[in-house]
Amino acid sequence: xxxxxxxxxxxxxxxxxxxxxxxxxxxxxxxxxxxxxxxxxxxxxxxxxxxxxxxxxxxxxxxxxxxxxxxxxxxxxxxxxxxxxxxxxxxxxxxxxxxxxxxxxxxxxxxxxxxxxxxxxxxxxxxxxxxxxxxxxxxxxxxxxxxxxxxxxxxxxxxxxxxxxxxxxxxxxxxxxxxxxxxxxxxxxxxxxxxxxxxxxxxxxxxxxxxxxxxxxxxxxxxxxxxxxxxxxxxxxxxxxxxxxxxxxxxxxxxxxxxxxxxxxxxxxxxxxxxxxxxxxxxxxxxxxxxxxxxxxxxxxxxxxxxxxxxxxxxxxxxxxxxxxxxxxxxxxxxxxxxxxxxxxxxxxxxxxxxxxxxxxxxxxxxxxxxxxxxxxxxxxxxxxxxxxxxxxxxxxxxxxxxxxxxxxxxxxxxxxxxxxxxxxxxxxxxxxxxxxxxxxxxxxxxxxxxxxxxxxxxxxxxxxxxxxxxxxxxxxxxxxxxxx
Numbered sequence: 142x143x144x145x146x147x148x149x150x151x152x153x154x155x156x157x158x159x160x161x162x163x164x165x166x167x168x169x170x171x172x173x174x175x176x177x178x179x180x181x182x183x184x185x186x187x188x189x190x191x192x193x194x195x196x197x198x199x200x201x202x203x204x205x206x207x208x209x210x211x212x213x214x215x216x217x218x219x220x221x222x223x224x225x226x227x228x229x230x231x232x233x234x235x236x237x238x239x240x241x242x243x244x245x246x247x248x249x250x251x252x253x254x255x256x257x258x259x260x261x262x263x264x265x266x267x268x269x270x271x272x273x274x275x276x277x278x279x280x281x282x283x284x285x286x287x288x289x290x291x292x293x294x295x296x297x298x299x300x301x302x303x304x305x306x307x308x309x310x311x312x313x314x315x316x317x318x319x320x321x322x323x324x325x326x327x328x329x330x331x332x333x334x335x336x337x338x339x340x341x342x343x344x345x346x347x348x349x350x351x352x353x354x355x356x357x358x359x360x361x362x363x364x365x366x367x368x369x370x371x372x373x374x375x376x377x378x379x380x381x382x383x384x385x386x387x388x389x390x391x392x393x394x395x396x397x398x399x400x401x402x403x404x405x406x407x408x409x410x411x412x413x414x415x416x417x418x419x420x421x422x423x424x425x426x427x428x429x430x431x432x433x434x435x436x437x438x439x440x441x442x443x444x445x446x447x448x449x450x451x452x453x454x455x456x457x458x459x460x461x462x463x464x465x466x467x468x469x470x471x472x473x474x475x476x477x478x479x480x481x482x483x484x485x486x487x488x489x490x491x492x493x494x495x496x497x498x499x500x501x502x503x504x505x506x507x508x509x510x511x512x513x514x515x516x517x518x519x520x521x522x523x524x525x526x527x528x529x530x531x532x533x534x535x536x537x538x539x540x541x542x543x544x545x546x547x548x549x550x551x552x553x554x555x556x557x558x559x560x561x562x563x564x565x566x567x568x569x570x571x572x573x574x575x576x577x578x579x580x581x582x583x584x585x586x587x588x589x590x591x592x593x594x595x596x597x598x599x600x601x602x603x604x605x606x607x608x609x610x611x612x613x614x615x616x617x618x619x620x621x622x623x624x625x626x
Contacts, residue, residue, distance in 0.1 A: 152194070153318050154203045155309065156233035158226055158257070160249040161209025163241040164269040167296035169206035172197055192376065198306035200320035205229045210253050230257070235312050236264045237305075238288060242271040242279040246286060254286040263312040266291040267305060272298050336378070337524045339517075340390040340417050342444060343426035344436045348456045352426060352507035353377060353391050356516065381517045390420060421527050421568060422520045422602075423449040429457045429486075429504075433493040441494055448569040450523035450603040451500045453490060454516060459506040499595055500602045523602035528567050531598055536562045536572070543593045549586060552578075559609075571606040582609050 157165040172195035195204040207226045271293030280293035290308040294301030377389045423444040505512035549557040558577040
């Protein structure tokens, strides 16, 4: 049974709630001292609940950013955002109701205010964008909402943070909740380094949010048939049945550059790429009904360039009978429904993504849950490979064997010798080979060494980087006549 653990159990949760485009994400970034939430003038940018650890005037708490609350919209995505906001209100110990001084109280502000009154939770009414004389004058308009304490702030410029800290501390203390000091929290965060970051990536509408909701075991992310529903890169902590802790990162679908027309989508793609750079493992979610696409290849290459380990997850596998003939190389309906279909898909994936033949392939249905339980164990296996360190002795014994079987090709009629090998880093595993002369090793021989290294030491699902460096000394610990130490 997978459950969501508390990263730091003693921290109370504070929810940021309000209508679209009032500055909740800007306040989230201000409180967490990060740029985790996307910020833009476009309403409705945030859609899912985004959690983080806040640091305010020497105190710490958990904070959750929510999508803009719109009372009347019938759109499915907006309804999902409303549901996410309601869940955040329910689980929070206190609410910061964020409003906009530039617009004054609007109809949705009144709806949210009444909702918060009925919740019975302590509320601070933070009138954002109140910088300057005009902004401060508009703060008084919000007294009509009847929510107190009320104060003017500017999330972008940091105005009013002292007052916000004082009001929040007083509200929580009235309920017997004491915010811990930030130094204590930071020590706890640094001590907990056993979490595995797993980014779920793929094309739009492949089912990434549905898959993460299935793994987490609750509806944490807004799901819609409309491509591009996810915009932020959302971090979700989970724990598997073995007690291993993961951070699942839902990312926006990465489109072709020619189709990235909206500024928001460009930000979303950058957030997805940044998520892959921060992750140790990526799950590339493929649509079984669509087959492998050029865009899937691009996303796979981006993950490899970022140094991620990679798992190929073929989604919607329970809809196998809907596949068109020839989509994965099947020649008949009987063959498509036969027991060999998975093997044929694996062969097609290896042909389409020859650089990823080492990646585990998992067949899943995010909607029904079929096969989803295999993903976290596979992610753990790939994570272990990404952290694998090979002793120098073992690495050089391997090098002697593979170069004896297949020596490096000559260059200019001269023999090329690879004298020595050492692993210089992990995440991804990186090996430096010292040679007797400056050479430009042919890609074929580099790939040979990579495949032999992967097979011998059982690297699963991770890119391996091999560098060549010239050394004039026979002593493996000396390069260019100088000690390497």
